Amino acid sequence: MAQQQMTSSQKALMLELKSLQEEPVEGFRITLVDESDLYNWEVAIFGPPNTLYEGGYFKFTNTPTPYKHPQRVERVKQRD
Template sequence: MGLARPSSQKALMLEMKSLQEEPVEGFKITLVDEADLYNWEVAIFGPPNTHYEGGYFKARIKFPIDYPYSPPAFRFLTKMWHPNIYENGDVCISILHPPVDDPQSGELPSERWNPTQNVRKQVLATKAEAERDGVKVPTTLAEYCVRTRAPAPDEGSDLFYDYYYDDDDVEGEDGDCCYDEDDSGNEES
């Protein structure tokens, strides 16, 4: 009599199959080791026409043995800066926190992981919500990358810096601070 497989193994097999048949744009999902369904390698490609264009960001998803009752752990292997990504690559986001009631965290239980979620279900749920709100979700790169008014030829990306920190104003003639005004309130010096 063989050992029974955990139900998480079947769930992960189905999710991996689903992702292979219908890949998510901008992502490549593979197993770290073909014999281990609990460790996935994720490659995220920087979208064209963004600051991340040409980027190749690697991450790992580690699923617990009792998945989907407990959330997976997500860690970036590629160094990157983001308010929700720690120095070691761990991701801090409510949806990946265990479904416990913790009033001290400031998170509602509904914002945390629950067993009905899976890798793809969240995207589908947001589509239904967008329809309810009458929002057309961008599906093409042209729709996604909304362009603002193009800067005039003499404007550059350092417009803010150039305007407030013009090289001529940084230092006075004596090399002192650039302020011409006397902050003491006296007109005479």
């Protein structure tokens, strides 16, 4: 079975994800909601010390829209 060719947006997202995995940003955790869907990310932000957000844990997921990355910014929503 032939493998589907990646779109330019999938290639860009794959590079961004790889970069974030190789060099994580302190205070953030970024994962794919579904390993087979590069358009559906989950981002967790940990409140930085000595701020009003200290000890906070904020989780967001993108709301899948037509795949227009990077021309259109994805919408996100906060999760509990």
